[in-house]
Amino acid sequence: MTQPVLESSHPSAETGGGVRSVKSAERTIAVLEYLSSAPRACSPRELTTALGLPRASGYALLTTLVSTGWVEIDGAGGYRIGIRALRAGASYVERDDVVQRAQPVMNELNDQLGETVHLARLDGAEIVYLATNISRHSLTVVSRPGRRLPSWATGLGKAILAGHPWEEVDALLPETLEARTVHTFTDRAALRAELEETRRRGHAIDDQESTIGLRCFAVALDFAAPPNEALSCSVPMVRLDPDREEAIVSALLRARARIIR
Template sequence: MTEEEPKLVKSAQRTIQIMELLGAARGPMTVTELHRRTGFPRSSLHQLLHTLIAMRWIESTADGTAVGVGPHALLCGTAYLDRDPALPFATRALELIGDKLGYTVHYARLDGPNVIYLATRETIEPRRATSRVGRQLPAHATALGKALLAELTPREAGELLPGHLTGLTDHTIVDHEALRRDLEETRARGYALEREQNTLGLGCVSVAVPYRIPATDAISCSIPIAELTDEEIDRVAEVMLDQAAALATRLRAEGIR
């Protein structure tokens, strides 16, 4: 095994692919659907599923026709959150921002070409936006992701992104040149902005939290599109820039990198 090209264990790789598919699915998936999505031989797929069920990483539906994520997958996911030293401070920052602005706010981390939501503070108002912890979205389709991509050089951002940019709505930027221009605007103004690029009816303002260089984490505020005026964007951005800077200062002071 060389350092440049580590050899991957096929069975482990396939197991992780199955778990990631089930984790991203909206509900349980049938074996037929998993076979179609993975292309794994049916015999190998059945063996892997039986093992995962026995280990309680996945579980069967009551009628036995489909499988979904099991309780041990939750234990593994929450362990990641529990050991992250930045999250208690980030959660407090979300509470302060939510109280000031009255909108749902999120904290997320760049993970390759995606962002993963690590914390959410929801407003109690009916207009709230819900995004569960653990949710993963393409970085190019979110203000959170664009705030973090803008922390990279254009070349670094380009190398991180896939060749084909998936559209989540008709408003998602799927052209690399258009995205490059959007990231330049983000760098210039200091925050990212998107309008209905991943959820219809909602816009978002996001700011990177620069306790690491380049920043890996960001905070965002979801705003109903009808309220996303220039004045409201300015108000939200000012609060978030202040809170992101304060959070970064606190994390560095705590020795968290």
């Protein structure tokens, strides 16, 4: 029996699997992804220029997305991601098996350590935060669920990448490893050595590589081989000493064993 073929009045391209992609759907996804990662609201011209969309069809697409709640217009006339996208993202997290298994353990770990605990998943060359338990201290840095960061610049990402063969990691990463801070690994040879050390040590350390003044300890959740998720604890360096670091790593390892089991 032949597979159904998606047809559209818009131009379409054939994918590697032989199913034709729908141009209007591709453009819709591109707009939503661009707005979800934009630090501020965007003008129609900015959107159409960045995505290479024809101005008329780009504006028509934005009008449709606004009318359905996927995109909103702010007081200055800029476009930003809408509340329907929040509902879709929340639904994804609520139904995710890994999140459901990890969340009770994360709650206990957060109570025990008093520090911010994160759960993240590898998506391409980035990690996506799935769940966060915020520190009880006033001095803290939080990455909300849905936020994306370069895998090579985070403890979470390095914990996951260390479980993959280097050839896969090398092919996955972009040609240029952009720095988030002066401590980020931007040299491939140095990153490879760091991942080998992470594998030997059994946990990853983000030593101000993503945020100055913050150290993060992370362990991969090896539900499968290679792993795709990781658990971490982020702590401002002013609250760290060798004994504290050892206690955090030990707690993370125990938490991983409980989640996997």
